[in-house]
Amino acid sequence: MFIRYNPNPHSVYVGDCVIRAISKSLGMSWEEVYIRLAIQGLMLSDMPSANNVWGNFLRNNDYSRHIIPNTCPDCYTVRDFCIDYPQGNYILCTGTHVVTAIDGNYYDSWDSGDEVVTYYWQRKE
DSSP, X not given: OEEEOOOOXXXXXXXXXXXXXXXXXXXXXXXXXXXXXXXXXXXXXXXXXXXXXXXXXXHTXXXXXXXXXXXXXXXXXXXXXXXXXXXXXXXXXXXXXEEEEETTEEEESSOOTTSBOOEXXXXXX
């Protein structure tokens, strides 16, 4: 279920999870995503890592945002999500991290399977 993925040119593990996740989900290079988010941030007068910047970018690239039901707000993990959603392309958001899940596997620079998902973005097929 966990597949190691780190497209960062310097193999950085922190601070760029949004870029890494979008890179995998859209099949773009790390550099291309970084530049596109920087441009989006410039247009919105905000930082590329701001939720509204990359959220707007995802909306413009055929993603829709969904909230995890409040039935178990502290226990629904990335691993659980992948079991429940074995097909599709998703970007999962926790309180402090972003990771891509595609067809039941999650792609990250570290095993984030125990992180609790609060909302997610689904790419339209």
